[in-house]
Amino acid sequence: MLRLLNAGLVALLLATSGMPVMAVQPDEVLADPVLENRARELSKDLRCVVCQNESIDESNAALARELRLVVRERLVAGDSDVEVMNYLVERYGEFVLLNPRTGGWNIILWLSGPVLFLIALVVGIFYIRGRSTAAAPTEATLSEAENARLKEILDTE
Structure with missing residues (x-):
């Protein structure tokens, strides 16, 4: 029974180890699931300027949290996805985009x-x-005198 329990725990650990960890805090989540889904999709395409190779959706940095909140504020204000991205690019430059234009x-x-x-x-x-x-390099051959000297050396040994 213990072996089965250990095998189950190992399987659970392996299954969840490849899943991405999201850094979105519960207080950041919007009540409207459609807006929250849009915010998550936008956050996946925005670079955390502190971590640099993580999206703001995955980063735990304070600036990433602020960017997530800004994205959500802009969406609640009625901005389209393009307007939100343009707003962040104007504010932080194109570096904020994980996939530059x-x-x-x-x-x-x-x-x-x-x-x-x-x-x-x-x-x-x-x-x-x-x-x-x-042209292939040609091999230099020994002259008759060199051959005779080589034979003399080899025979004396």
Whole structure:
């Protein structure tokens, strides 16, 4: 019976270990489930500026809590999802977005990876082609005098 209980606890631990932990406090949750769902979806796309690689929905930082409250306040005030995002971008910059926009100067960042990959691919192709067409190095052979001297050395030992 104890083994079964231990196996059940281990299974429960493994099942819940992969689930994301949300940092939303009970006092932050909106009464309207539709607005709360919108707030959660928006919070997943906003970066905690303290933690930097966590969304504000997952972060326990004080600033993340403030951002969650701002999102909820804006939604209760009647703002659309786009208006809430624009408000936060105006206030904190595009860094607050987990997935930055692809327009404006950001297009350079989005295109630099594929462009650099293509440059590396072309350089690699030219390098491999150059190696395949290069003349093979010739081996220098020993002269008759060197062969005789080598044979003399090997025979004396």
